[in-house]
Each structure stands twice: as C-alpha cells, then as structure tokens.
Amino acid sequence: MKILRFLIDNSVYFYVAFMLAGALVGYFGRVPNFIKRHNGRVQTLCLILLLLAIGIEIGSNKEVLKALGNLGYKAAAVSFLSVLGTIFCINIFVRFLTKRE
Template structure:
C-alpha cells in the first residue's frame, strides 16, 4: 500500500515542480491510456475466468445501472442546490 502512495507522491512532486516538458506530458498522456486499457483488459480476463461472476452478470448489471443512475441524479441535485445557494443570479450583483 505504501508503494501506491509513494508513486502518487512522486508523480505529484514531478508534476508540481514542472520537471517534465510538453513533449513528456504528451507521452505521459499516451502511456496513461495504454496502461488503463491494459488494466481494463486484465480485469475483463479475471471476470471472465470467474464462472460465478459471469452467471451473476444480469443481476449485477441491473444493480450497477441503478447505482450509476442514482449517483448521477444525486450529483446533479447537489450541484443544483449548491449553485443556487452560492452563485449569484444573472440579474443580481
């Protein structure tokens, strides 16, 4: 676990100090995409090899959709409430 925090901390330090130039930032972006796709692929392989998860996908899929929709609705509601409380109206100054 500490290696994760070490890696994140090192990345934040390098990014904050600006030690990577524009070309390095572009490469970093490409590498992030490649590693993310590899991670998703590996997760898919793990899920596919677990027969119990595959059999439960219809039930899990419905719960996942419900969770995603409720999360989006909750986020929109919180942003709406906070924006009406803290942001100025167009006509008022």
C-alpha cells in the same frame, strides 16, 4: 515472493502513493520534456491494458458471470457513482492546484 505478496495485499496503498508521488513530481516541474510529450499516449496504453486485464479477470471468474444478471443494476450504479466521484475529486484537486500558481 514475500515482496510480491506484500504488494498484492497492500496494493491500494501503493496506488495512492504512486499517484501522489507523480502529482508531486508534476507539481514541482521535475518532469523531462520527452515524458511530457508522450504522457497522454502512455496513459491511454496503460488504461487499455488495465481494462483488458479487468475483462480477462471478469471473464474467467464463473461466479461473477453467473451473478452478473443479479448484480447488473448495482454494478452499473457503483460504476456510475465511481466515475462521478472521480470527476468531482479531479475538479477539486485542479482548482486547489491552479489557485497556487
């Protein structure tokens, strides 16, 4: 239980660590072909499950539902800027990694 609590409290660090580990594994070409073939499907499935979990969390939180009208524009702006920031960062990383090849 202590390990689970530690992971929950420090989850952002683990997300970043796993993403960096995956990027390094992919960069150095240590990924088996059977994983490469199904990687897109696994990503899509995990994304769908993540969105479902987020929807369940939002739907079950009555305070969020009450405040949704007031937070609507702010939430939309944060979401939009998050997507733009993600696209920007991905482009930087892709350009950085492709220059080395």
